[in-house]
Amino acid sequence: MNMHKNEANLWLTHVSKDFFPIWKERIAKFGGTEFKSLGHNFYSVLLDKSFTKENKTETIFSRYWLPVQYMWPTKSTQSGYIEKCAQGVAAKFSDHKFTNVVVFSLDRKDQSLASNLRGRLLQVVKDKITKVTSPKLLTEWTKKPNMQPARNTTLVVAISEKCTWAGITTPQEAGSYFAGGRRYIGVSNEKIASRAAAKFVESLENLQLNDINLSQAKKWLELGAAPGGITHELSERQCEIWAVDKADLDKNLLKKQNVHFYKMDARDFKERIHVDSIFCDLNGPSPLSADICADKSVYLNKNGIIIYTFKIHSVEKFNDDFEYIVNSFKNKACKFLYAYHLYNNKQEITLFFKKQ
Template sequence: MDSISPASPPASWLIRISEIFAGFSTEIIEGLGASLGKKLGSEYYLIQLPDSAAIHSSEAAKYLRWNLPVDHAWPCNPEKMEGFVEKAAQAMFRKFGERNPQAIFIGQLDPSATNRYYKTLASNLRGRTLQLFPKKIAEFKEVEAQDSSQPTLFCLVGKEGLFCGMQSPKDANGFYPGGTKYISQNSPDTISRAGAKIAEALHYLRMFRPKVKSGTHWLELGACPGGMTSELLGRGYKVTALDRAPLDKRLDGQPGLHFALMDVAAFRPNANMTYGAILSDMNNDPRESFVQVVRLSKNLNPGGIVIFTLKTQGVTTYQEMNALYQFAIDTAAAARLRHITTTHLTYNRHELTLFFELPKADR
């Protein structure tokens, strides 16, 4: 049976670069030491990568929304291919059947497409493929229940064909194929799209550390209008929120919420005011915003986390982006905040989301 040893990664990789950073795609791919094979859809790039370590270690790695070693590719137009599902499922079983993936998840190359054909095709292909693999894999239905360090068979399908590979969710940079977790924002109670951003950030963080415990006290900086505040309260957290503008009236009197109408720079918590997590989505100058986060991290409990949205509006070059990011990393390190990871979330715009932790030995 045809197979590829996990110790010898294939040269072909599928990477996802958000359209937000498409203007830097050439520099990102060159920064990986890779060459472009073909662009697929609006955000995916098929590249040739001689050194697979660069996916995680290079300066360009932070811009990759998701990545996958391509162990099996079938360039074709599935809509015009008779018996595509059966042929693709059988080929995947021949290729990966003996590699024992913990789970199989299949998604779309163009997740924003309004045409539901490929969403349905991905679902049907997964269903048929699972019939061929051991029952224990078929019983694995909860995406976020994956062991983030164990390999999963991920596949993406679209008008350009089928692309498959095995990698752990942590190495791929997401539990879901393509890295996208869809979060409904259609509820009449939705205050802003920022709620989806923090919901996805918390989901993403579970690949790296245990779930933030219910009842944790969050310090939220730049909270207006309250989309993130609402999401945190709904998850059973306590929130101290700060902003120069008021929160949405729907948050008035919410249990667990304390709001201060003030500039973050003027907030001076005493030594007894401690927090389990700090969240910043401030729209100020990003360097000044991060300086305030670091200042307030002195009131962070040992083991506490920081989630910081690094705004990049106005940054026009790849070099400027890297310098801004490095400022945050260096400033955090000087304050003994350990960098956990960085990503561009589905609901981010011109920004990156950075995650830090205060080691327990530091307080």
């Protein structure tokens, strides 16, 4: 296999096409050049060595980052591809330490090829990897990637019909436990707004990746709760939920003792409560929903986390609205932590704040 060592700082990243222009503008500020579309919402970009972890976070719209150490022009459809690729990757990374190996395909339809390549690669590096990771653990991480430690040093291989890329990263550095950043979530109640529930589950995972664990947050205020996808997830986790919405909540949720539903405009919600966390999924103009949510932070315990979904109605106004929202929370003593375009966020991003 003809290999090219990456002397420059080449990255492979996943960005939703709707937000590509804003992402490009942001990353260009940090010196991004030679943008290349690789298809299926993946791009490669060259960044100089001064590109930091913080810059990476500030670009917001990258769901996944892979530092490319080697790339090969390949034909994945050619016979012998798996063997050649597995041997080539294993040889190039023989001096590197890693505790897991993952392979993903840019085109989802080739995921079984990726799985087969991973299987073969694990066989080739078996002696080396079983010294640091047991076969049982490797199987567990295959089934549940979110069980990996956030700093799990991982050899990641990405494949397309024409090219193979490989590099070493961790789920934390890459921005996702899931190779390529595509996170499919089975939710416990398909009937009620499953995408909302999926973005809630993904938010918690994303926080965990950033060393914030909300498993002990048992009291939640939920703004914009109807029809109840997130309320249902919280209720299943034995949390107590104060759910507010102008619209109706699923009637089965109303019967639950741990769900207190307030059918009203969120602006009028006033109760003597203290909660550990707030999830805000209000639709409508984002500056308004941010003001409403920031006001409700009076109910939040110190160091409590706010998960706020910023619905992006106008890409042109993104930067202004973003600044407004961050300031609105800052004025109520809520520190902006970071923003992320979760896989289950469509025309929105998720912002995380911490009450001071």
